[in-house]
Every structure is written in C-alpha cells, then in structure tokens.
Amino acid sequence: MTESVTPLPDSLIRPLERFYEYLRSEKGLSLHTQRNYKQQLGAMAEHLCQLGVRHWQQVDAGWVRQLASKGMRDGMKASSLATRLSSLRSFFDFLILRGELSANPAKGVSAPRKQRPLPKNLDVDEMAQLLEVDEDDPLSIRDRAMMELMYGAGLRLAELVAIDVRDISLRSGEIRVLGKGNKERKVPFAGQAKEWVGRWLKVRSALLKGPEPALFISKLGGRISHRSVQKRMAEWGQKQSVASHISPHKLRHSFATHMLESSNNLRAVQELLGHENISTTQIYTHLDFQHLAQVYDQAHPRAHKKSKE
The missing domain is CATH 1.10.150 (DNA polymerase; domain 1)
Structure with a gap:
C-alpha cells in the first residue's frame, strides 16, 4: 500500500x-x-x-x-x-x-555541523605532467586549452563552459566570467593559458557546423557540455599517467592552492576565485598550521620573547 x-x-x-x-x-x-x-x-x-x-x-x-x-x-x-x-x-x-511575515523563525535554528572534506589538489609536477599534451589535432588542442585555462584562471566548470568567444581578449589577457548568482567578474590569464587558447581559436573553425558563440565547442559543433569536459579531463589524466583522478574542480583547487602558496594573499585569491565569503576560500586552501604559526611569530609584535638583560 x-x-x-x-x-x-x-x-x-x-x-x-x-x-x-x-x-x-x-x-x-x-x-x-x-x-x-x-x-x-x-x-x-x-x-x-x-x-x-x-x-x-x-x-x-x-x-x-x-x-x-x-x-x-x-x-x-x-x-x-x-x-x-x-x-x-x-x-x-x-x-x-512581501510583508506577510514580521520575523524569520528559522534564523536561530542551525543544522548540525558537518565535516567538510578538503578537496585534494595536484602538485606542480603533476600539473606539468597532465598538461604536457603534444598532440596537434583540434580536439587535443581544445582539451589542453580548457585545462590550461581552468588551471591558469581558477575557473569553475560552469564558468568555463559558459564562456563565449566575445568574452575573451587575448590582447589584454582578460576573460569576462559569469559566476554564481549571475555575478560578473573579469579574470586575468596569461602564459600557457593564453598561448593555448590562441592556438585553439586558430583551429576552432574546423569543428564549427554553423554560427556558435561558445568558446569551447564539441566535435558536433555546439557548446561543449559539462559532462564532456569532465570525461575528457579524466581521460587525459589516465593518458598522461597522472596518479590521481583528474576533475575540473581539482584543477580549480590546484590553482587556488598554488596561488596562495606563492603569494600568501588570501584576499586576492578570493577575488580570483569569485568567492563571496573569504571563509570559502579558506576551506579551498589548506594552509598548514605550521606555516600560519611561522607567519604569526614573524609578524606579531608581542610574539617575540624579550631577551634577558
């Protein structure tokens, strides 16, 4: 029943x-x-x-x-x-x-705390191994351009797929990105990402079947799907003999981790990732306590013991 x-x-x-x-x-x-x-x-x-x-x-x-x-x-x-x-x-x-309620009864009720697992990142050598794609067919060039751009600009998968050709400027090295909540931001990209996007734009017409604004297109000529990007990146991870499973999110997290390790600028990484709250960036970037303790010891005026006279 x-x-x-x-x-x-x-x-x-x-x-x-x-x-x-x-x-x-x-x-x-x-x-x-x-x-x-x-x-x-x-x-x-x-x-x-x-x-x-x-x-x-x-x-x-x-x-x-x-x-x-x-x-x-x-x-x-x-x-x-x-x-x-x-x-x-x-x-x-x-x-x-709408004036139908005077107070929010759910404001003071919270869910039990959940453990948020830290996303794993690739180290710099693994990223280099993954991105060493030397095949020159249009699909391989497209895939390397996508991976270089995700790692080079820290994009979300949905942001990458939504980019149109008009949103990207090779000359200025900027991408117009539509993030969560339809919030627009400009993201810089340079170096290998810029080079491979340029290479992709030169061969993109080989896959076009008609008018299509999308930057990254499938072999059928339309905008590439989220699932196709995930599948192609996982396949490249296996083909390049990278030990861990490759996903778009892992490339974004690797960008955040490597940027933070090099710059120690949490606020800048927050802006680049398009996070509304810095606490989200702190979850993505797993700075170890020892590093934080060293920064504290070096920076705080009362962290140093006075020498005995």
Whole structure:
C-alpha cells in the first residue's frame, strides 16, 4: 500500500508558488538549486500540513526545530539538512519582503555541523605532467586549452563552459566570467593559458557546423557540455599517467592552492576565485598550521620573547 499524502491547502501552496517564481525570475538561481528548494520546501509543507498547520504564519522556531529533528530521524545527511533549513530561511525572508511575515523563525535554528572534506589538489609536477599534451589535432588542442585555462584562471566548470568567444581578449589577457548568482567578474590569464587558447581559436573553425558563440565547442559543433569536459579531463589524466583522478574542480583547487602558496594573499585569491565569503576560500586552501604559526611569530609584535638583560 502506498502512503496517502495529505493534500496541501492553497494557504500553504500559493506562497510557495510565488517564491519559486521569485527564485526563477529575480534571483537567477540555477535550475539545480531551484529544484532543491522546491523538493525541500514541498517535503516540509507536507509534514506541517499533516501536523495541522494551515498557514506559514503559524510556524515558529519550535516548528522549525521539529522539522530539523524529523530530518535527522529520517537519516538525512548533515549537508541535506543544512540545505533544507537554508531553503526555509530564504522562503521566510521572501515572506518578510512581501510583508506577510514580521520575523524569520528559522534564523536561530542551525543544522548540525558537518565535516567538510578538503578537496585534494595536484602538485606542480603533476600539473606539468597532465598538461604536457603534444598532440596537434583540434580536439587535443581544445582539451589542453580548457585545462590550461581552468588551471591558469581558477575557473569553475560552469564558468568555463559558459564562456563565449566575445568574452575573451587575448590582447589584454582578460576573460569576462559569469559566476554564481549571475555575478560578473573579469579574470586575468596569461602564459600557457593564453598561448593555448590562441592556438585553439586558430583551429576552432574546423569543428564549427554553423554560427556558435561558445568558446569551447564539441566535435558536433555546439557548446561543449559539462559532462564532456569532465570525461575528457579524466581521460587525459589516465593518458598522461597522472596518479590521481583528474576533475575540473581539482584543477580549480590546484590553482587556488598554488596561488596562495606563492603569494600568501588570501584576499586576492578570493577575488580570483569569485568567492563571496573569504571563509570559502579558506576551506579551498589548506594552509598548514605550521606555516600560519611561522607567519604569526614573524609578524606579531608581542610574539617575540624579550631577551634577558
């Protein structure tokens, strides 16, 4: 027997529908994020309805804690529970914005802390081994240009795929990138990245089948897909005998790590990566404590012991 689902009243459904339209038309969130919000909020609305809640204005911090507790009892991962509470906070913020709520009952309720594994990076020698692509067919040139650009500019996979030819300037060494939340930024690139993008632009027409604005295209002539980039990079990792699995994210993290090790400028790396919060950059860049202790000992005016007279 299938479990019967309590039909949701309009008083719960309509505000959610307005929120989904707001996410789509005004916030510019990705379809993946929109689907996550819809799934999480729908599940919470059903649970509240089963408990007799008919209006969002009835929900207080106690109800929110009960929703979090149910998620934990159902075996939700900490990351999924954090997404659930985040979607609820965003929804209540929307109701406050529309004057339908005076305070956000989910603000003070937090998900249990989750351990965030540090992404692994390639060392400089492994990067050199991966990027030593000497084949001169158009697809190999394209792949090396993509990898050089991801490592040379620290791009996200979605940012790389979305680049159009008009977004890139070889002369000035700049790329116009559309990051998370449709936030635009300019990213510098130089050296090998610049050289191989230039080489790719010279052979790109060999794969074109018609008008196509995308910088990186597939062998069918259209914009290359996320999955194709992931697949090609993994294949190059095996072909170049690199010990660890190669992914676009690993190239981005390697960029962040190597830039930070060379510059010690966390704020600049934050800007280059397009992180809104510096705490995100700190997670990507695993400076060891010994290095931080050395910086402290050298820089802090009261870190040095006074010599005995």
